[in-house]
Amino acid sequence: xxxxIPLVPIEVxxxxxxxxxxxxxxxxxxxxxxxxxxxxxxxxxxxTTYCGACTVLLNGNPVKSCxxxxxxxxxxxxxxxxxxxxxxxxxxxxxxxxxxxxxxxxYCTPGMLMSSYSLLSKSPSxxxxxxxxxxxxxxxxxxGYQNIVKAIQLAAQQTKGR
Amino acid sequence: xxxxxENKKPKRWVGTSLRRKEDDRLIRGHGKFVxxxxxxxxxxxxxxxxxxxxAKILKVDVSEAEKLPGVVCTLTGxxxxxxxxxFMEIGPEPGAKIVDYPMxxxxxxxxxxxxxxxxxxxxxxAEDAAELVHVEYEMLDAVVTGEDAIQDKVILHESSGTNxxxxxxxxxxxxxxxFKEAAYVVNIDRLHFHRFTAAPxxxxxxxxxxxxxxxxxxxxxxxxxxxxxxxxxxxLGLRLEQIHVKTEDIGGSFGVKIxxxxxxxxxxxxxxxxGGRPVKWxxxxxxxxxxxxxxxxxxxxNTRVALDKNGVIQAIESRQxxxxxxxxxxxxxxxxxxxxxxxxxxxxxxxxxxxxxxxSNKCPCAPIRGYSRLQxxxxxxxxLDICSYELGIAADEMRLQNYIKPEEFPYxxxxxxxxxxxxxxxxxxxxxxxxxxDRWVKKQQEAKKEGRMIGIGIGTTLDSGTNNFGQSxxxxxxxxxxxxxxxxxxxxxxxxxxxxxxxxxxxxxGHETTTAQVVADELNIHPDMVSVRTGFxxxxxxxxxxxxxxxxxxxxxxxxxxxxxxxxxxxxMKKLAAYALQAKEEDLEFGVGNMGxxxxxxxxxxxxxxxxxxxxVNVNNAxxxxxxxxxxxxxxxxxxxxxxxxxxxxxxGNLTLTYAAQLHIAxxxxxxEMYTPKILDYAAVDDCGTVVNPMIVEGQVRGATAHxxxxxxxxxxxxxxxxxxxxxxxxxYTPITAVNMPKVHYGHxxxxxxxxxxxxxxxxxxxxAALHAISxxxxxxxxxxxITIDDSFTTGNTLYDALVGKKVMQRANNVKVERGVA
Numbered sequence: 001x002x003x004x005i006p007l008v009p010i011e012v013x014x015x016x017x018x019x020x021x022x023x024x025x026x027x028x029x030x031x032x033x034x035x036x037x038x039x040x041x042x043x044x045x046x047x048t049t050y051c052g053a054c055t056v057l058l059n060g061n062p063v064k065s066c067x068x069x070x071x072x073x074x075x076x077x078x079x080x081x082x083x084x085x086x087x088x089x090x091x092x093x094x095x096x097x098x099x100x101x102x103x104x105x106x107y108c109t110p111g112m113l114m115s116s117y118s119l120l121s122k123s124p125s126x127x128x129x130x131x132x133x134x135x136x137x138x139x140x141x142x143x144g145y146q147n148i149v150k151a152i153q154l155a156a157q158q159t160k161g162r
Numbered sequence: 163x164x165x166x167x168e169n170k171k172p173k174r175w176v177g178t179s180l181r182r183k184e185d186d187r188l189i190r191g192h193g194k195f196v197x198x199x200x201x202x203x204x205x206x207x208x209x210x211x212x213x214x215x216x217a218k219i220l221k222v223d224v225s226e227a228e229k230l231p232g233v234v235c236t237l238t239g240x241x242x243x244x245x246x247x248x249f250m251e252i253g254p255e256p257g258a259k260i261v262d263y264p265m266x267x268x269x270x271x272x273x274x275x276x277x278x279x280x281x282x283x284x285x286x287x288a289e290d291a292a293e294l295v296h297v298e299y300e301m302l303d304a305v306v307t308g309e310d311a312i313q314d315k316v317i318l319h320e321s322s323g324t325n326x327x328x329x330x331x332x333x334x335x336x337x338x339x340x341f342k343e344a345a346y347v348v349n350i351d352r353l354h355f356h357r358f359t360a361a362p363x364x365x366x367x368x369x370x371x372x373x374x375x376x377x378x379x380x381x382x383x384x385x386x387x388x389x390x391x392x393x394x395x396x397x398l399g400l401r402l403e404q405i406h407v408k409t410e411d412i413g414g415s416f417g418v419k420i421x422x423x424x425x426x427x428x429x430x431x432x433x434x435x436x437g438g439r440p441v442k443w444x445x446x447x448x449x450x451x452x453x454x455x456x457x458x459x460x461x462x463x464n465t466r467v468a469l470d471k472n473g474v475i476q477a478i479e480s481r482q483x484x485x486x487x488x489x490x491x492x493x494x495x496x497x498x499x500x501x502x503x504x505x506x507x508x509x510x511x512x513x514x515x516x517x518x519x520x521x522s523n524k525c526p527c528a529p530i531r532g533y534s535r536l537q538x539x540x541x542x543x544x545x546l547d548i549c550s551y552e553l554g555i556a557a558d559e560m561r562l563q564n565y566i567k568p569e570e571f572p573y574x575x576x577x578x579x580x581x582x583x584x585x586x587x588x589x590x591x592x593x594x595x596x597x598x599x600d601r602w603v604k605k606q607q608e609a610k611k612e613g614r615m616i617g618i619g620i621g622t623t624l625d626s627g628t629n630n631f632g633q634s635x636x637x638x639x640x641x642x643x644x645x646x647x648x649x650x651x652x653x654x655x656x657x658x659x660x661x662x663x664x665x666x667x668x669x670x671x672g673h674e675t676t677t678a679q680v681v682a683d684e685l686n687i688h689p690d691m692v693s694v695r696t697g698f699x700x701x702x703x704x705x706x707x708x709x710x711x712x713x714x715x716x717x718x719x720x721x722x723x724x725x726x727x728x729x730x731x732x733x734x735m736k737k738l739a740a741y742a743l744q745a746k747e748e749d750l751e752f753g754v755g756n757m758g759x760x761x762x763x764x765x766x767x768x769x770x771x772x773x774x775x776x777x778x779v780n781v782n783n784a785x786x787x788x789x790x791x792x793x794x795x796x797x798x799x800x801x802x803x804x805x806x807x808x809x810x811x812x813x814x815g816n817l818t819l820t821y822a823a824q825l826h827i828a829x830x831x832x833x834x835e836m837y838t839p840k841i842l843d844y845a846a847v848d849d850c851g852t853v854v855n856p857m858i859v860e861g862q863v864r865g866a867t868a869h870x871x872x873x874x875x876x877x878x879x880x881x882x883x884x885x886x887x888x889x890x891x892x893x894x895y896t897p898i899t900a901v902n903m904p905k906v907h908y909g910h911x912x913x914x915x916x917x918x919x920x921x922x923x924x925x926x927x928x929x930x931a932a933l934h935a936i937s938x939x940x941x942x943x944x945x946x947x948x949i950t951i952d953d954s955f956t957t958g959n960t961l962y963d964a965l966v967g968k969k970v971m972q973r974a975n976n977v978k979v980e981r982g983v984a
Contacts, residue, residue: 026286040198041191043413045363046447050892053363081191090189098185101857104670104865106188107195107363107413132900139892141363141414142670144864145900 010074014039015083023070030054030065032073033080041081041110045139052138055111056080062118064137081110084117093117093155102151104142112138116152124159126152175679175689176920179857183674183694184411193411194696196367196383197444204369205234207432207443208288209425210278210295211453212270215306215523215885216316217299219268222278227294232287235435236295237279237428239265245431247397249424253494254638257327260319260521262489264424270299271318271488272525273887274452276425281432281441304523304885308461308485311520318488318521327486327519328494328637332501332813334576335512340477344468347980348549353462355537356955357485357879359455360530360869361897362669364413365445366422366454370429374438378430379406382422385415385667386710387698390423397427409697412669416531416869417712417927418455419669421491448890455528456879458496459485460537467545468512473555474563477512478545484519484537487526494519496527498636499534502626502817504577506542507586508564511576523885529712531869532625536930539623540954543934547619551945552979557620557938558594562587565622572916578814579626581821582851582923583913586622589825589847593620596845596907597827615832615947616842619938620825623931625850627714627924628819630805636813645805646715646819647706650723652681652731653796656780658758658773660685662727663695663702665709666720671926672858673716677724679854680920684728686752687759706800714924717854718820719801722919726799734793735761735775741790742770742778803917820915820923822850824863826870826935832943837965838958839875839940841904846931848910852921860908862926867906870932872898878955948973 007022014037021036033039033056044066045053054065057079084091093113096102103109112135119126119134126134131152132145140148172178187193212219224236242265251258266277278295282288305316311325318325341347369381378400384390387407395402412419425443433441445454461483468477486493497519504513532539550560565586566573573581594600599618606616632644649665662681666673674696678689685692695702698709708719732752739761740747745768750761755769762769778786779795808815829843848863876896880888889895914921933954940961941951949964950973964971 024286031285034198035200038200039191040195041193043195043364044197044444045365045413046892048447048891048893051363051447051897081189085190094189097189098181101179101182101861103185103188104672104861105362105364105412105414106184106193106670107411109188110191113189136899136901139363139897139899141361141416141869141897142865143861144866144868144906145903146864146906147861149900 008071010071012073013077015079025069025071027070028066029068029070029073032070033065039080039082043107043110045107050139052115053108053111055114055138057114057118062115081113084113092158093152096151096155100147100151100154102143102148108138108140112140112148120156120159124156126156128153175682176854178855180675180679180689180855182672183678184672195364195411195413196369196381199369199381201369201371201440204440204442205281205283205436206285206288207429207441208280208292209276209449210280210292210297212266212273212275212277214270214299214301215273216302216304217270218302219266219270219277220298220300223296224278226296227280227291230287230291230294232283233291234281234283236281237432237435239263239267239277242428242431243267246427249393249397251490252634252638252641253328253490256322256324257490257494259322260490261321264427272523273885274449274525275488276428279428279432281436306523306881306883306885308459308483308520308522311485311522312483312518318523325520327490327521328497329518330497332513332515332517337477337479337512337514340512341466341468344476345471345982346469346553348467348469348552349978350465350545350548351463351976352952353465353541353544354953355460355540356953357456357459358873358877359451359457359879360416360418361450361895362414362416362418365447365450366419366425367444368426368429369440369442370426370433371440372430372433372438376404377406378404380426381408382426383409383412383415383419384422384426385412385669386420386712387667388705388707388709389420390426392707393423394427398430406700408699409667411696412667415669417533418528418530420712421455421526421528447892451895452887452890453525455530456487456525457530458527458534458537462541465545467549469549469553472563473550473553473560475508475510475546475549478510479514481516484517485522486519487524488521489526491526492529493527494637495634496534498633500538501577501813502579502629503535503539503624504579505575506539507566507622507624507823508542508546509566513576524881525879531866532927532930535624535626539929540933543621544937544951547938547941548950548977551941552977557942558590561590561620561622578808578816579818580816582915582917584821584823584849585911585913586823586825588911589823589849590620592909592911593825593827593845593847596909597829597843602829602843613834615834615943616829617939617941617943618827618829619935619940619942620827621931621934621938622825623823623929623934625714625822625824625925625927625929626818627822628718628803629713630817631708632805632807632815633817635810636808639810644807645802646719647708647800647802648719648723649704649706649709649798649800650720650727651702651704651798652727654772654776656776658771658776659693660691661693661695662724663704664720665698665705666716667698667711669711671711671716671862672855673720676721676854676858680721680724681728684732685759687754691759704798714822714927717922717924718918721854721922722801723799725919726801727797730797730799731795734795734797738775738778738790738793739770742774743768819917820851822923822925824848824929824931826867826931828935828939830936830939830943832961836958837961839956839961841871844904845907845909848925849913850925851915851923852912854920854922859925863908863928864906866928867932868898868903870928870930871903871936874933874936874954875956876902950976952976
């Protein structure tokens with residue numbers, strides 16, 4: 001705010017709920033979610049689009065919300081990790097992550113879940129290779145990834161079975 | 163308890179892969195990390211950091227920054243130095259002469275060192291204002307290697323007058339005699355263990371609130387808060403009681419979050435200057451990579467190895483230089499911690515290590531996963547491996563020749579450490595089977611005919627856990643610490659719920675889960691009936707001076723404390739229930755009835771549930787007899803391992819309680835065109851004694867493997883000659899991703915520790931087995947090309963320089979064998 005830049009009105013739908021807000025043009029989408037809407041499940045890990053902890057869905061596509069401006073999401077539909085469970089019931093991906101011990105500290109988990117959600121919503125028939133490619137932009141420092149791949153594969157099987 | 167749970171109830175919860183209690187909040191996005199905290203009137207702090215590796219600070223001008231609307235105040239190094247005492251130094255002189263403030267005063271000594279801070283109403287304003295801080299620097303020559311630093315041509319700390327922090331000679335056995343009698347002596351001129359970092363996905367974060375009444379609160383992700391407050395209190399002129407530290411969910415630490423107490427001090431001073439408003443600082447990734455903490459970099463010079471005719475190592479001598487970066491902080495503990503594992507997994511009895519630690523113009527070091535032992539174990543593995551090729555003994559045979567034998571445990575090392583249990587040959591056998599050793603040896607031979615370079619390598623390593631702080635006295639005889647301890651508290655709450663608080667600061671290790679498993683077994687209830695508080699809080703009064711999560715110890719220290727507290731509580735519950743039920747204590751049993759967890763008289767329907775017991779103590783207590791009235795159902799227990807202070811003169815004593823082991827085998831191919839090493843197959847075998855939760859243990863092994871593979875092939879803190887860090891973003895540092903991670907075949911054995919109540923051994927660090935195995939695999943592929951793997955970090959570039967340029971890793975320049983000495 002070195003110079004008084006006028007705020008920009010935007011309207012976004014986040015996890016099904018509409019919000020009308022006025023934001024600084026330079027505000028990042030991740031800041032809007034965390035600071036503007038209190039959805040702190042989306043995390044910041046690297047500031048440079050590398051680690052994927054901030055991954056959310058914008059109009060159905062995964063984006064790294066640390067390098068998307070909030071104004072770019074105007075009129076958009078956003079889904080965050082908080083939107084995965086329905087009526088408190090865990091999404092199969094969430095259950096599978098716990099079952100396969102695909103998380104330790106849990107900091108990358110929201111981004112991992114959103115990337116894999118996006119992957120499986122395109123097609124639940126995925127090979128392990130597809131999964132690895134699907135989470136190539138998500139860094140996990142705890143698990144060594146193998147259990148994450150297993151969890152996503154398990155959720156994929158369950159999704160196909162439904 | 164639901165029927166399903168009752169039906170599924172195992173005999174004991176310990177030993178089962180119970181799903182983690184922590185998971186539910188984390189998979190829902192409901193975890194609470196430091197940056198998720200929002201307090202009223204909260205301000206934001208941005209550090210202004212030195213762009214130079216070494217520079218005089220001529221002037222810091224904050225006037226323009228302070229004029230920016232929304233800026234509340236600023237801090238400079240000079241001001242910080244006027245508001246606090248320098249941090250204490252753990253070691254003796256000359257290192258102790260280093261003056262360590264949390265901000266550069268007059269001179270910046272590493273790139274990224276804070277020189278000023280701006281405190282503003284929003285993060286964005288703080289970032290803007292930081293750019294308006296004008297700092298005038300005069301660049302100085304930098305010293306960026308340990309070998310240069312020890313020559314003192316450029317000196318970092320004027321107050322000390324030397325870059326040397328600490329130097330000591332470690333000598334055990336009869337080294338000269340062993341060399342005289344040796345059949346072979348292998349000389350290795352230089353080996354180097356590179357710098358990398360832990361890079362937890364959550365950066366450092368601190369929310370400090372120094373209230374006008376003098377109470378200082380920290381919500382932070384420090385992973386050794388009792389250490390931090392013992393540094394902070396004297397520096398800030400506070401009593402410990404005035405400092406409140408709380409951690410909740412922590413997004414990984416791997417040791418690196420132990421050393422952010424300097425930033426805690428800056429945030430505290432900022433909060434006070436801002437009129438007692440809370441101040442939050444969240445580190446950037448570049449800040450984390452350049453100025454958080456790196457692992458100790460170590461150079462091993464003039465190594466000589468004496469061997470008998472069968473290739474059994476008789477003696478090792480070496481001159482080692484450990485580069486701890488610009489400030490000592492946790493150091494010079496690394497100058498002794500390595501000696502927990504002096505002989506590695508081998509029977510060598512005679513060693514002479516001249517160990518020096520120096521400062522350089524790089525980021526200060528932190529005790530990162532595998533701390534100091536990792537560096538030494540890599541050295542031991544390289545020594546053994548190089549000798550095996552030089553003597554023409556197969557690397558697996560060489561190991562079998564040298565391993566401590568299963569029947570030799572408990573095994574006393576040359577420096578008095580007691581390896582509790584283990585079976586390395588068995589681990590090798592399992593790992594070979596998992597990776598398909600014979601199949602790969604055959605493939606390797608076939609591939610060789612096509613000119614392909616494939617190598618198979620073994621890394622055997624130790625994860626020494628539950629350390630004896632008395633070893634610090636080997637560095638500094640006046641260090642006022644020894645032994646080890648951990649606290650736990652368990653209570654029956656007013657409503658009958660079991661609540662446990664710990665002294666640890668878990669960052670993904672599942673302490674809430676394993677604690678609940680231990681308690682559930684003790685009380686014969688379901689782990690869901692045990693609430694374990696998240697994180698650490700000084701106000702719970704559940705800590706000792708050693709409390710925290712570091713050095714592979716929770717399975718021993720933490721769970722022993724939990725177990726001890728549960729024993730105390732059970733005794734009280736029995737006494738109380740016997741009174742309430744008018745029964746004998748020995749007739750009572752623990753279990754779950756229709757009214758929840760209870761104590762009942764065996765074979766009857768007479769019982770009292772936990773609510774009933776809690777009520778008697780806390781709510782409905784008139785007329786209780788004296789012997790009952792003293793019961794609290796709120797039991798604190800402190801576990802202390804049975805350590806002695808080491809013999810300082812001989813540098814001899816038991817430095818660690820347990821020794822978990824890992825054995826990895828890597829199969830690596832070097833691309834014939836790009837020279838990039840690629841892992842073709844991988845096996846990891848673990849032995850951490852009795853396993854409390856197999857799923858969690860396997861998770862730790864897999865995680866440590868990824869860290870090791872990343873460190874061996876992708877991750878390095880690279881500096882240029884003037885101290886610019888060239889890998890200061892994730893795009894340059896390239897933390898390992900799913901794409902680079904091979905499928906790891908996992909196996910394990912259990913050699914219970916005779917020294918822990920449950921037979922378990924701490925195991926989270928992993929001992930860097932992947933680094934050892936990958937170096938060994940590369941050695942296996944490249945020995946015939948005249949290459950000696952002399953560095954822990956290998957990329958396509960280095961292999962190109964080695965194989966094509968013949969510039970690095972040349973055996974002819976590094977290794978010399980003397981034969982028939984004896």
